[in-house]
Amino acid sequence: MxxxxxxxxxxxxxxxxxxxxxxxxxxxxxxxxxxxxxxxxxxxxxxxxxxxxxxxxxxxxxxxxxxxxxxxxxxxxxxxxxxxxxxxxxxxxxxxxxxxxxxxxxxxxxxxxxxxxxxxxxxxxxxxxxxxxxxxxxxxxxxxxxxxxxxxxxxxxxxxxxxxxxxxxxxxxxxxxxxxxxxxxRMYRLGERHPYRLPDGTLFEATIEGVRPSGALLLRRTDGSLGEYLFREVEFVIDAKG
Structure with a gap:
């Protein structure tokens, strides 16, 4: 209702x-x-x-x-x-x-x-x-x-x-x-390479590969390593004019 x-x-x-x-x-x-x-x-x-x-x-x-x-x-x-x-x-x-x-x-x-x-x-x-x-x-x-x-x-x-x-x-x-x-x-930017930011301000480029059942985001870095990030552990960098 x-x-x-x-x-x-x-x-x-x-x-x-x-x-x-x-x-x-x-x-x-x-x-x-x-x-x-x-x-x-x-x-x-x-x-x-x-x-x-x-x-x-x-x-x-x-x-x-x-x-x-x-x-x-x-x-x-x-x-x-x-x-x-x-x-x-x-x-x-x-x-x-x-x-x-x-x-x-x-x-x-x-x-x-x-x-x-x-x-x-x-x-x-x-x-x-x-x-x-x-x-x-x-x-x-x-x-x-x-x-x-x-x-x-x-x-x-x-x-x-x-x-x-x-x-x-x-x-x-x-x-x-x-x-x-x-x-x-349906994931935004799936399979595309884009910049991301860590809580300490560090920037890196990676490609979204998917998400774990736990909700962890899977990011493949340019060096080939695969990282898993939970909420607040990584931030999208988005051009506000995009």
Whole structure:
């Protein structure tokens, strides 16, 4: 079920309420303290975009396989944009890009019970109809600016929910290899050589070869060595004008 509210601090915070159950979506017109990856804030003009949290209760999934949830969310999003004629790719770990510009940001948070996942909150921000962005943002894009037309946000959200639940059913059936295969094929910059940056500022060139089930990014350096990097251990270097 989709719950639409006018304003909240963060939909991820609001979605922690036990009244929201598996498959529910909490959609807010405005977030006063929306959160993104790497501690960034997420700001969105009222009435232009989609800022929401998808509530999941994946009790069947071991903690070590939690990255599969990120994979099915991002796959559902790329399939959603296919429906609107927008070619997108998944920028590891879970941003959605069209070209070299960011269309979707996401923050996924997990609550654990023993060695299994009890509750997962996937906070998602989709740039839908916004055409003017804060100049400090490096590379934003919206569905509207990518296509030259505006969209019914409620329809977009409903379609995403349907596509996601189909992917979730695939995960419940245990089709993990198929999910991982599809995720790899949709990866941004797969098989291309580009620069990357380590936390200490060191730059190096490498080619994306894929991702481990754990979520570790596989980068083949120019000297032939293969490195594995978890979230925050490596950063993409992207030309903001790309």
């Amino acid at each position: 989709i719950y639409r509210i006018d304003e909240t601090t963060s939909t991820n915070d609001d979605a922690r309420d036990a009244r929201y159950r598996h498959g529910d979506i909490v959609w807010a017109e405005r977030q006063t303290a929306g959160r993104g990856q790497r501690g960034h804030t997420w700001l969105s003009p009222r009435g232009e975009n989609l800022t929401f949290t998808l509530v999941l209760e994946p009790h069947f999934l071991p903690v070590g396989e939690q990255f599969l949830l990120s994979e099915i969310v991002t796959l559902a999003l790329t399939e959603l944009f296919d429906r609107y004629g927008i070619d997108t790719r998944i920028k590891w770990t879970n941003d959605i890009y069209t070209g070299d510009r960011k269309l979707v940001g996401m923050l996924i948070e997990h609550d654990l019970a023993g060695g299994r996942l009890a509750r997962t909150l996937a906070g998602i921000g989709i740039n839908v109809n916004q055409t003017r962005f804060d100049p400090s943002l490096p590379n934003p894009v919206s569905m509207a600016s990518a296509t030259g037309r505006t969209f019914d946000r409620e329809e977009v959200l409903g379609r995403f929910h349907e596509l996601f639940m189909a992917r979730y059913a695939q995960l419940e059936r245990g089709e993990k290899e198929a999910i991982q295969h599809d995720y790899r094929l």
